[in-house]
Amino acid sequence: xxxVLIGPALLLLLLVFLWPxxxxxxxSFHAQNLFTDLQPVPVGMLNWHRLVLDARFWQDAAQTLRFxxxxxxxxxxxxxxxxxxxxxxxxxRGLVRSLTLLPWALPTTVMALGxxxxxxDPSGPINGVIAGLTGSTLPFLASPSLAWxxxxxADVWKTTPxxxxxxxxxxxxxxxxxxxALALEGGSARQALLRITLPLLRPYLLLVLLxxxxxxxGVFDLIVVLTGGGPASSTESVxxxxxxxxxxxxxxxxxxxxxxxxxGVLLLLGGVLLLVLRRPARA
Amino acid sequence: MPASPSAQPxxxxxxxxxxxxxxVALLLFWSLAPMLWQLYTSLRTPDAxxxxxxxxxxxxxxxxxxxxxxxxxxxxRYLLNSTLxxxxxxxxxxxxAIPCAYALQRRGGLQRQLxxxxxxxxxxxxxxxxxxxxxxxxxxxxxxxxxxxxxxPYAGLSLPLxxxxxxxxxxxxxxxxxxxxxxxxxxxxxxxxxxxxxxxGPAVASTAVLVFLFSWNEFPIALTWLSRSELxxxxxxxxxxxxxxxxxxxxxAFAAATVLGSVPLLLLLLVFQRPxxxxxxxxxxxx
Numbered sequence: 215x216x217x218v219l220i221g222p223a224l225l226l227l228l229l230v231f232l233w234p235x236x237x238x239x240x241x242s243f244h245a246q247n248l249f250t251d252l253q254p255v256p257v258g259m260l261n262w263h264r265l266v267l268d269a270r271f272w273q274d275a276a277q278t279l280r281f282x283x284x285x286x287x288x289x290x291x292x293x294x295x296x297x298x299x300x301x302x303x304x305x306x307r308g309l310v311r312s313l314t315l316l317p318w319a320l321p322t323t324v325m326a327l328g329x330x331x332x333x334x335d336p337s338g339p340i341n342g343v344i345a346g347l348t349g350s351t352l353p354f355l356a357s358p359s360l361a362w363x364x365x366x367x368a369d370v371w372k373t374t375p376x377x378x379x380x381x382x383x384x385x386x387x388x389x390x391x392x393x394x395a396l397a398l399e400g401g402s403a404r405q406a407l408l409r410i411t412l413p414l415l416r417p418y419l420l421l422v423l424l425x426x427x428x429x430x431x432g433v434f435d436l437i438v439v440l441t442g443g444g445p446a447s448s449t450e451s452v453x454x455x456x457x458x459x460x461x462x463x464x465x466x467x468x469x470x471x472x473x474x475x476x477x478g479v480l481l482l483l484g485g486v487l488l489l490v491l492r493r494p495a496r497a
Numbered sequence: 498m499p500a501s502p503s504a505q506p507x508x509x510x511x512x513x514x515x516x517x518x519x520x521v522a523l524l525l526f527w528s529l530a531p532m533l534w535q536l537y538t539s540l541r542t543p544d545a546x547x548x549x550x551x552x553x554x555x556x557x558x559x560x561x562x563x564x565x566x567x568x569x570x571x572x573x574r575y576l577l578n579s580t581l582x583x584x585x586x587x588x589x590x591x592x593x594a595i596p597c598a599y600a601l602q603r604r605g606g607l608q609r610q611l612x613x614x615x616x617x618x619x620x621x622x623x624x625x626x627x628x629x630x631x632x633x634x635x636x637x638x639x640x641x642x643x644x645x646x647x648x649x650p651y652a653g654l655s656l657p658l659x660x661x662x663x664x665x666x667x668x669x670x671x672x673x674x675x676x677x678x679x680x681x682x683x684x685x686x687x688x689x690x691x692x693x694x695x696x697x698g699p700a701v702a703s704t705a706v707l708v709f710l711f712s713w714n715e716f717p718i719a720l721t722w723l724s725r726s727e728l729x730x731x732x733x734x735x736x737x738x739x740x741x742x743x744x745x746x747x748x749x750a751f752a753a754a755t756v757l758g759s760v761p762l763l764l765l766l767l768v769f770q771r772p773x774x775x776x777x778x779x780x781x782x783x784x
Contacts, residue, residue: 219600223593223656230653231619234630299520310521312770314528319766321714323735324758328535330739331748337547339534371531376777383778425621432623435716435732439739453625453717460629461721473626480623 235477241470248464261471270447271455271472275479277362278451282430285366285373289426290419292370293377298411300378301385311379318375326439329368330355358448361441365449368436373429377422384418385411420491424484431480452476532759538752546749561753570727572757575734578644579713580761582730585648586712587705590655594704597656598663599693613661620657627654628717635722642725650718655708662707665779666700667693703776706769713762731758 242261244254265271300311317325332338333354341351354364392410401409412419434453437443443450443458450458452472460469538546545556565572601609631650632641640646670693678688694701716732723729729737738754766773 216600216604219596223597223660226593226649226653227619227656229634230627230631230650230656231622233634234627237630237633296524299517299524302517304517304521310525311774312767314524315770315773316532316763316766317528319710319762320532320759321716321732321735321762323716323732323739324755325531327735327739327751328531328755331538331751332531332534334748371527375528379774379777386778428621428623432625434625435736438716439736442740453623456626456629457717460632466629466633469629473629477626 235474238470238474238477241467242474244467246466247468252464252466254467257467261468264468265471265475270450271452271475273447274450274452274455275476277449278431278433278453279479281362281366281369281433281449281451282427285369286423286426286430288366288370289374289377290423292374293381293422294415294419296374296378297381297385300382315375315379317372318379320372322372322435323439325372326368326436329364329440333364355441356445358445361445361449365433365437365440368440369430369433372436373426377426380422381415381418384415388414423491424487427487428480428484431476431483452479535752535755535759538748539756541749543749558749561749562757564750565753565757572734572754574727575729575731576757576761578728579731582644582647582651582719583709583712585645586651586655587708589648589652590659590708591701591705593652594656594659594663595694595697595701596689598660599667599689601660602664602667613664616657616661620661624654624715625717628721631718632721641722642728644723644728644730647719647722647730648712651712651715654715655711658711659704659708662704662776662779663697663700666697670696699772699775700779702769703772703779706765706773707776709765710762710773 241254243256243258245257245260246252246254296314300307300314332340335341335353335356336345336351338354340354345351352360354360388410392414393406396406396410432453433451434457437449437451437454441449443454453476456469456472456476459465459472539561540557540559542556542558542560601612627650635641635646640649674692674696675688678692683691713730714732715730716736719730720733720736723733726737735754735758738751
């Protein structure tokens, strides 16, 4: 009976998740590109040698890592602040919570187009304010040192409500009498945060951190529409590079190698984080 | 409670309220201002947009929407395609996930813990990594440029989260209820149909909305599977519009597209706010 109930779902899961990774691994030892008439030809470690020496891959990997670390840190910080605010009791809280969730629900590509106009130089509203204050404008999307920050900004705007919602769920699991007991001992609000809230929220923070980090390292949609990976590939992500190799250069073997390389980095980072952060919360 | 944030706070004696309302106002500005700016832009003529605040009294127009809706294919076509894929994906996911979650939950033990762990990893997996292999499957089986076929990978990608959410819901059902149904001579399908699924309504609803949201927003697979412009879903259509020079700067038509692309989801979120929050929250507590 169990086979009938689980079988179809399992089959689709294997097909969608496991088969691609297995096929990439196989493909990474083959050349399949325009020179081979798009037929797979075994080439041993050639793709992997190329990956190790590919400066653009490592540049993209560093850029993707920088983007993920900065935006996920900001999302956790701002999301925690937002969750603490929404966890207090005040009138209209429910309505505000739904309104703040709106950015998360919008398709990334839709709002990415919106951000392109908001960051526009010189006609966008942000530059309108900056010009009013300083008399000059900033080329947000045309300067390599600013463009990646614009991408971070747009990602933080979209994803912080999601982080806040999950942390809010964690906050609501903390029993109120813990805070009452601390208040009786004369503890301050800061002590309550450090001694009760943060330790008990730890598993939620860890879950959100790992989940968001995995998603952020796969950033693709936002960059395609907001900057197209530019200027001068300064915002290109690893996923964008894999896409470029497959769909523009029609080099499927190398694209698969890039994907496996990225998956390896992801596993390594997730494993290290789990080891470092997953100390038992209670003695 | 539908009270506006500007309403008189009840407990103003606490003294910290001015600070709180400042923070709430900041939060609302941060969340809503970018979207409101799109709405504003979409209703302005190009001259008015470049004219700044001096031009606030004139230059209001609906022409941007007219331009977007009369392009080829018209913009509503993308919304229709996305809706079709979203509904198909949601139905297929539920059809596969409900029995699977039921069987896993009733089985229990180490086996289930392992499966749940794997599902959690799959739920967090950045799905952009999968597009190339899925595209090759699509080519092999002639599934490209077929909106209903697109539901297959989407359902596969939605399954981990859906199964986890539904498993948590099944866990909360009293097992005795099922046992008494068994004594009454109900078969498995009857138990699913008459007892389990109706009682699971809320969890099914929140799972459905989350799956629909995912499907509506998915980009890399839609981008590579669909090439005929009248079949595009919203996400790749937005990317194509962003890359085209048909609509001139400054962005009036772009903004109209972002507004039209946002409205269906904003309505969905406001109507189904409760099940969405419940679903995500339960997912977090479970995980």
